[in-house]
Amino acid sequence: MQYILCKRRIVYTKVYLFCCHRTIFTNFMSNTTIKKVPTELGTEKVGRLLMQYAIPAIIAQIAASLYNMIDSAFIGHIPNVGADAISGLATTFPFMNLSVAFGAMVGVGGATQLSVRLGQRDYDSAKNILGNLVTLNVLVGLIFAAVSFAFLDDILIFFGASENTLPYARDYMEVILLGNVVTHLYFGINATLRAAGHPQQAMYATILTVVMNFVLTPLLIFVFGMGIRGAALATILAQCITLVWQAKILSNPNELLHLQRGIYKLKGHIVKGILSIGMSPFLINTAACMVVIIINKGLRNNSDNGDLSIAAYGISNRMQFIFVMIVLGLTQGMQPIVGYNYGAKHLDRVKKALVQTILWATLVTTVGFAVCEFIPGVVSRIFTTEPALIEKASWAMRVMSVFMPVIGFQIVTTNFFQSIGKVNKSIFLSLTRQVLMLIPLLLILPHYLDERGVWYSMPISDMVAAMLTVIMLIVQFREWKREKTI
Amino acid sequence: MNNFVITIGRQLGSGGKEIAEMLAKELGIKLYDKTLLQEASRESGIDATVFEMADERESSSVFGSLFSIHGSISEYMLGESYLDSNKLFEIQSEAIRNIADNENCIIVGRCAEYVLRDHPAMVSIFITADHNDRVNRIMRSEGLAHEAAAEFVEKGDKKRRSYHDYYATTHWGEARCYDVCVNSSRLGLDGTVAFLKQFVKTHFGI
Numbered sequence A: 001m002q003y004i005l006c007k008r009r010i011v012y013t014k015v016y017l018f019c020c021h022r023t024i025f026t027n028f029m030s031n032t033t034i035k036k037v038p039t040e041l042g043t044e045k046v047g048r049l050l051m052q053y054a055i056p057a058i059i060a061q062i063a064a065s066l067y068n069m070i071d072s073a074f075i076g077h078i079p080n081v082g083a084d085a086i087s088g089l090a091t092t093f094p095f096m097n098l099s100v101a102f103g104a105m106v107g108v109g110g111a112t113q114l115s116v117r118l119g120q121r122d123y124d125s126a127k128n129i130l131g132n133l134v135t136l137n138v139l140v141g142l143i144f145a146a147v148s149f150a151f152l153d154d155i156l157i158f159f160g161a162s163e164n165t166l167p168y169a170r171d172y173m174e175v176i177l178l179g180n181v182v183t184h185l186y187f188g189i190n191a192t193l194r195a196a197g198h199p200q201q202a203m204y205a206t207i208l209t210v211v212m213n214f215v216l217t218p219l220l221i222f223v224f225g226m227g228i229r230g231a232a233l234a235t236i237l238a239q240c241i242t243l244v245w246q247a248k249i250l251s252n253p254n255e256l257l258h259l260q261r262g263i264y265k266l267k268g269h270i271v272k273g274i275l276s277i278g279m280s281p282f283l284i285n286t287a288a289c290m291v292v293i294i295i296n297k298g299l300r301n302n303s304d305n306g307d308l309s310i311a312a313y314g315i316s317n318r319m320q321f322i323f324v325m326i327v328l329g330l331t332q333g334m335q336p337i338v339g340y341n342y343g344a345k346h347l348d349r350v351k352k353a354l355v356q357t358i359l360w361a362t363l364v365t366t367v368g369f370a371v372c373e374f375i376p377g378v379v380s381r382i383f384t385t386e387p388a389l390i391e392k393a394s395w396a397m398r399v400m401s402v403f404m405p406v407i408g409f410q411i412v413t414t415n416f417f418q419s420i421g422k423v424n425k426s427i428f429l430s431l432t433r434q435v436l437m438l439i440p441l442l443l444i445l446p447h448y449l450d451e452r453g454v455w456y457s458m459p460i461s462d463m464v465a466a467m468l469t470v471i472m473l474i475v476q477f478r479e480w481k482r483e484k485t486i
Numbered sequence B: 001m002n003n004f005v006i007t008i009g010r011q012l013g014s015g016g017k018e019i020a021e022m023l024a025k026e027l028g029i030k031l032y033d034k035t036l037l038q039e040a041s042r043e044s045g046i047d048a049t050v051f052e053m054a055d056e057r058e059s060s061s062v063f064g065s066l067f068s069i070h071g072s073i074s075e076y077m078l079g080e081s082y083l084d085s086n087k088l089f090e091i092q093s094e095a096i097r098n099i100a101d102n103e104n105c106i107i108v109g110r111c112a113e114y115v116l117r118d119h120p121a122m123v124s125i126f127i128t129a130d131h132n133d134r135v136n137r138i139m140r141s142e143g144l145a146h147e148a149a150a151e152f153v154e155k156g157d158k159k160r161r162s163y164h165d166y167y168a169t170t171h172w173g174e175a176r177c178y179d180v181c182v183n184s185s186r187l188g189l190d191g192t193v194a195f196l197k198q199f200v201k202t203h204f205g206i
Helices: A002-018 A036-043 A046-075 A083-119 A123-150 A152-158 A166-178 A180-195 A199-223 A227-251 A268-302 A306-343 A347-374 A376-380 A387-400 A404-419 A423-436 A438-449 A451-485 B016-027 B035-044 B048-054 B061-065 B085-102 B131-142 B146-167 B184-204
Strands: B005-010 B030-032 B105-108 B122-128 B180-183
Touching (some): A046 A199, A046 A306, A083 A123, A083 A166, A083 A180, A083 A227, A083 A306, A123 A152, A123 A166, A123 A180, A152 A166, A180 A199, A180 A227, A268 A306, A268 A423, A268 A438, A306 A387, A306 A404, A347 A387, A404 A423, A404 A451, A438 A451, B016 B030, B035 B085, B085 B105, B131 B146
Parallel strands (some): B005 B105, B030 B105, B122 B180
């Protein structure tokens, strides 16, 4: 009897999980069977499905990219703060990437394991994974902070800081590192909430953090006059508050999975499982960090005003980032539609979903292109008031965005290959744009073009990656055609 | 009494599949091995070939399913994918539970002994065999030379172990994780079937 009772409960949890992307709009919690959503994926109009699944994901992505911009935007408007502070802040971005890399290793690894166990109703194993995830987050967070603190100046200089920008970067990072454990826990628990059937709460947590940060940052900077440290403190405080709320949700003893005594002791096989799954997100984020370091170094070594160039890169990169994030949101909406229909062999629907997503994504990146090409000065002013930096950032934005319209297509198609289970192709394409093409270009071009070489590398690798993607997509379509005729 | 279910794990080339077939025949119950995939496909509407791609193989798309987070600096948005092997395993497990709830049957592989660990009437069996017997059996069934067959056996073990231990919390082929572990080289296929039949009959009182 217990067996059956238990089963009912999980069916309900599962419906909830399946609807993770639409919970903002439809609060459907009825005890319908798990099969309902997939059927809809196979019959409902593709365009409607895409809207339904993509919009919440896009909102989440916009929230995440805003979150990344808040600090730089407010710091750029502190009176008398110049390009040096903004440049210093830009050298902390790869640092943050690295911290996220360690956080993701534990968080994603743990959440993936957790969802496998929950799918098997194995609550005993699941609760131990939760406990181990918390302990690992604390441990990794502490060790990362301690090591970073010990070598803070060296690391920042390695990441592109100069004598002039180092003090600002140090001010900011010291506060961020003190709160590093909180940051890791916040992200780790949010991933857990999502895996444990609370995608809605996870989404609210994200939004809460963004809003809190948006309120606290100007308050601490301008009202309390805390300067660049205030921005960092606001980030940490916002995460602290959200963490308390998350902990409250997860402490409810009525939850199937909750924080309780005796689950925190590390177990070898769980730790091993978490780390082996977490290795790939770790490597991805580390690669992202490496690329930024190489760009910063290239700018420092080849420019007569390295600090200004690095600051300009920080600004234009953040601008592009918003549009990339919106496209990523779109692809997250596409994934279940393509995945299900590919599985059900509705190839016409698969193609339709792909084409529609590509069109939307191209629209988004074309808007981004227009913004960066035609009003770069306006958007640069979001991040700084310094005329020299506005001019430099505007120029940088124009160069970086030359081929931006094709990025939408490239990202969507890369994720498309992943959705249909062709993981290796997806990884290859993703690496092309951001690593395989970009790094050699970054290392070679500056020899011939000086600083411009660094800037040109970025659009060139975008274009080459897009062309490669077209070829791989055509090959895939031909393959399907052949299969059909057989 | 409830319906009962027998799960059989096996080393590659141990004769486990033949033993399962013979035992099913002797007991007059249905056997599910690869046919499980059809069952899962029918229930979910996902094509059986997709399940085959992920069948008893280490979850390769774990790496891929995480790729949707690349570029997302501050959020881990795990994109949902129905071709994610974790999801496929979940659907397949659901199919296994449905079958085990409704009829007396034998289920071969697919971590069934873990998936059904709460089933009120289950016997879990693991079948091994001497290395030479396994290699010989594979040489015959796959038409391979001795060396190739030995390698095939080794790879098969590795694949099954990593599949099993990824999805289950128990350990593949470890005696304490099963009710009966038996080496089919000792009694031969027929003898092993007779032995297992006796065990099952005594246990379930049939």
